[in-house]
């Protein structure tokens with residue numbers, strides 16, 4: 001006897017309910033797997049961050065003690081040379097570890113926003129470089145411009161651009177920083193007179209671990225500009241480079257100017 005229409009309908013409903021059930025189970029399992037993966041990724045980043053952080057302290061000690069030894073007047077020529085190499089290697093490893101730490105921190109932690117006067121920040125950073133004997137110039141009479149930003153991360157962003165400008169330029173070449181208020185955006189530029197960057201490299205240099213050809217001799221792992229881009233984009237801004245081989249390089253950051261808060265006239 002063929003199944004009645006009612007029985008057929010019931011079978012169909014049963015089948016649909018079974019599929020629905022399976023779909024629900026699948027959805028739950030996928031969500032659980034996703035949560036597990038996210039958790040594991042966060043754990044891995046945590047561990048990496050802690051390792052990098054724990055490496056920094058002994059590395060800084062090695063670098064510091066080596067510097068201290070270099071002041072010792074009774075070193076032989078060869079001893080001085082070896083201590084100098086220890087100091088240099090420790091300094092390089094400190095830089096690399098610090099960059100790894102920075103890139104993980106920028107990706108993971110949230111911004112601590114407050115009104116930041118970009119001009120005051122640039123002024124303090126450029127003075128710090130001048131104190132260390134670097135030719136970094138900035139017009140101190142630039143009118144103040146405020147952005148809604150994370151001062152520590154903005155400083156890190158600027159530091160990455162200035163250290164690049166200095167390390168890729170011939171010793172003693174001037175690095176110029178400028179801040180121009182262009183209404184809704186403020187333009188911060190860092191210019192150098194170094195070797196420049198070929199146009200076909202302009203997009204690639206912002207990718208993590210990418211270094212332009214001919215760069216290998218300079219210390220670094222290729223994370224600095226990726227960090228710069230991440231920080232500026234998290235502030236709602238952009239970064240670009242204006243350069244060609246033999247022409248020096250200008251890195252241009254555009255950030256939204258902080259809209260004035262309504263003032264109460266009490």
Ligand SMILES: Nc1ncnc2c1ncn2[C@@H]1O[C@H](COP(=O)(O)OP(=O)(O)O)[C@@H](O)[C@H]1O
Nearest residue numbers: 164165168205211212215220221222223224225
């Ligand atoms: N001011 C500059 N002048 C010339 N090349 C630069 C400059 N800044 C960055 N670059 C190029 O972009 C690459 C990526 O820069 P970055 O991410 O800071 O890495 P790193 O400094 O570790 O090499 C550099 O390796 C270099 O090839």
Ligand SMILES: [Mg+2]
Nearest residue numbers: 164220224225
């Ligand atoms: Mg760099």
